[in-house]
Amino acid sequence: xxxxxxxxxxxxxxxxxxxxxxxxxxxxxxxxxxxxxxxxxxxxxxxxxxxxxxxxxxxxxxxxxxxxxxxxxxxxxxxxxxxxxxxxxxxxxxxxxxxxxxxxxxxxxxxxxxxxxxxxxxxxxxxxxxxxxxxxxxxxxxxxxxxxxxxxxxxxxxxxxxxxxxxxxxxxxxxxxxxxxxxxxxxxxxxxxxxxxxxxxxxxxxxxxxxxxxxxxxxxxxxxxxxxxxxxxxxxxxxxxxxxxxx
Amino acid sequence: xxxxxxxxxxxxxxxxxxxxxxxxxxxxxxxxxxxxxxxxxxxxxxxxxxxxxxxxxxxxxxxxxxxxxxxxxxxxxxxxxxxxxxxxxxxxxxxxxxxxxxxxxxxxxxxxxxxxxxxxxxxxxxxxxxxxxxxxxxxxxxxxxxxxxxxxxxxxxxxxxxxxxxxxxxxxxxxxxxxxxxxxxxxxxxxxxxxxxxxxxxxxxxxxxxxxxxxxxxxxxxxxxxxxxxxxxxxxxxxxxxxxxxx
Numbered sequence: 484x485x486x487x488x489x490x491x492x493x494x495x496x497x498x499x500x501x502x503x504x505x506x507x508x509x510x511x512x513x514x515x516x517x518x519x520x521x522x523x524x525x526x527x528x529x530x531x532x533x534x535x536x537x538x539x540x541x542x543x544x545x546x547x548x549x550x551x552x553x554x555x556x557x558x559x560x561x562x563x564x565x566x567x568x569x570x571x572x573x574x575x576x577x578x579x580x581x582x583x584x585x586x587x588x589x590x591x592x593x594x595x596x597x598x599x600x601x602x603x604x605x606x607x608x609x610x611x612x613x614x615x616x617x618x619x620x621x622x623x624x625x626x627x628x629x630x631x632x633x634x635x636x637x638x639x640x641x642x643x644x645x646x647x648x649x650x651x652x653x654x655x656x657x658x659x660x661x662x663x664x665x666x667x668x669x670x671x672x673x674x675x676x677x678x679x680x681x682x683x684x685x686x687x688x689x690x691x692x693x694x695x696x697x698x699x700x701x702x703x704x705x706x707x708x709x710x711x712x713x714x715x716x717x718x719x720x721x722x723x724x725x726x727x728x729x730x
Numbered sequence: 731x732x733x734x735x736x737x738x739x740x741x742x743x744x745x746x747x748x749x750x751x752x753x754x755x756x757x758x759x760x761x762x763x764x765x766x767x768x769x770x771x772x773x774x775x776x777x778x779x780x781x782x783x784x785x786x787x788x789x790x791x792x793x794x795x796x797x798x799x800x801x802x803x804x805x806x807x808x809x810x811x812x813x814x815x816x817x818x819x820x821x822x823x824x825x826x827x828x829x830x831x832x833x834x835x836x837x838x839x840x841x842x843x844x845x846x847x848x849x850x851x852x853x854x855x856x857x858x859x860x861x862x863x864x865x866x867x868x869x870x871x872x873x874x875x876x877x878x879x880x881x882x883x884x885x886x887x888x889x890x891x892x893x894x895x896x897x898x899x900x901x902x903x904x905x906x907x908x909x910x911x912x913x914x915x916x917x918x919x920x921x922x923x924x925x926x927x928x929x930x931x932x933x934x935x936x937x938x939x940x941x942x943x944x945x946x947x948x949x950x951x952x953x954x955x956x957x958x959x960x961x962x963x964x965x966x967x968x969x970x971x972x973x974x975x976x977x
Contacts, residue, residue, distance in 0.1 A: 519956070600847065608962055610955035633959075640954040700970070707887040708857035709766070712880075715855055715965045718958070722949070722966055 484539065484553045490563050494533055494554060498564040498576050504624050511579050513615040514628040516565050518542070519570035523636025525549070531575035531676040535564050542573065551575070566628040579626045582645035585617065587656045589678045591721060592646065593618040593625070595685035601714040603633025605683060608718035610637035612725045614681070617646040649695030660722050662695035664689055664710035670723040679724045683717035731786065731794060733802045737810050739867050741780050741801060745811040745890025751871050758826050761875040763812050765789065765819035772796065782811050789820060798822070807813055812876040825875045829892035832864065834903045835950035836925045838871070838968060839893065840865040841867025841930035848961040852930060855965035857884035859972045861928070863895040896942030899927040908943035909967050911957035917947040917970040926971045930964035 495623040512532065515524050522542055524531070528658050531551040536543045537558060547553040556601070558627060564574045591609040596602050602623050609616050617626050631638055646652055649659050657680040661667070684690035693699060702711060702719045710716070734742060747753040748761050759779065762771050769789055771778070778798040784789045794800040831888045838856040843849050849870050856863050865872050878885055893899055896906050899977060904927040908914070931937035940946060949958060949966045956962070
């Protein structure tokens with residue numbers, strides 16, 4: 484444990500730089516923020532490289548025991564490294580895990596989603612309903628610190644897989660199910676030949692097109708509003724198609 | 731139509747003040763931001779008092795025809811009155827409608843929710859699934875501009891009702907169904923004696939207690955993550971209990 488009092492300390496600057504996607508990609512590192520997500524990471528066996536905290540507590544001691552460099556900082560330095568204006572609890576620098584290969588298991592596919600909060604909410608639902616998670620290029624970074632925060636620790640409970648496009652998921656035997664705001668089948672009671680890859684498109688434009696989608700589904704609504712929030716729609720489709728509920 | 735070029739213009743200052751809940755309560759006014767929500771308000775017959783826009787377009791002309799004072803402003807003034815750093819489209823000052831009395835119809839009850847984004851997402855789902863909306867004291871302001879933005883216009887499609895506590899909803903014959911992260915019944919296939927009042931508690935603490943709750947429900951999950959996002963959980967319960975799906 485070491486006390487850091489200057490915002491120009493190299494560890495502080497290196498951590499703060501990770502709010503930019505460019506620096507996350509260049510270094511392969513990201514930030515996990517808040518007591519819940521940090522505890523979930525430690526629980527999953529992730530060893531933070533650096534662990535910023537304002538208080539010496541059980542999690543800080545545990546991070547230190549695991550081999551993290553624990554840095555005691557004041558509120559103003561914590562705010563420098565955190566994504567939120569009023570950070571709660573520790574901020575940990577971790578190495579971004581290498582994604583797994585896709586497998587024949589229910590999978591959430593983020594395809595063009597732009598909002599880190601929506602992405603995190605969907606990853607949290609994927610964890611709750613037993614889905615792996617993939618993101619195609621052009622989607623918000625799964626390892627954006629805001630996404631990690633919104634997922635409330637689910638990044639460390641789900642299997643994240645690499646997919647360049649929907650054909651990578653068909654190739655392992657998944658049925659590609661696209662979520663559309665209108666015009667698709669009701670997912671309720673839908674019989675699928677194999678576990679679903681549930682695809683959620685961008686908040687503004689939905690799924691760019693139906694190329695690669697085998698079954699289009701739409702959550703039935705009254706029509707009083709134009710559409711559901713993308714994270715809600717994707718969560719509802721995952722829930723409705725969850726293997727546990729139909730087999 | 732009038733051009734406003736100074737950020738100290740009284741209309742600009744009065745609008746910007748509405749980001750504070752205190753000023754919304756004192757004036758009975760709020761801000762609707764973005765092309766979608768503003769169009770939904772106009773569609774529902776809401777006449778904005780003031781309509782800030784950077785471009786003279788069909789919606790601006792319509793607002794002017796309805797009697798709104800249309801003020802042409804530049805980007806920097808739009809940012810002053812908008813809740814977002816990069817506002818898209820117009821910002822309208824409207825009078826907050828008086829809530830209706832509760833009625834015997836499916837109703838979403840926000841009871842302690844703190845995040846305006848979650849509240850807006852839930853109101854959007856309420857509109858999609860045919861629920862009225864109530865909020866008990868201690869909940870984020872339903873008319874927070876961020877809540878209105880997240881609801882994507884649903885405020886103008888749903889019936890908002892006034893409720894001081896859950897007994898006000900039982901009094902009109904609703905069955906009070908509380909959403910809990912664990913320990914409740916599976917809402918799937920649940921038979922209710924009357925339309926549900928679906929109660930969603932705070933993100934951090936859930937429902938403070940079960941007082942006033944007749945049936946506790948929990949969306950079944952794998953247990954790999956601690957809980958669902960509150961807006962997702964509430965939306966799933968509304969969806970599962972929606973009258974249209976069971977009668």
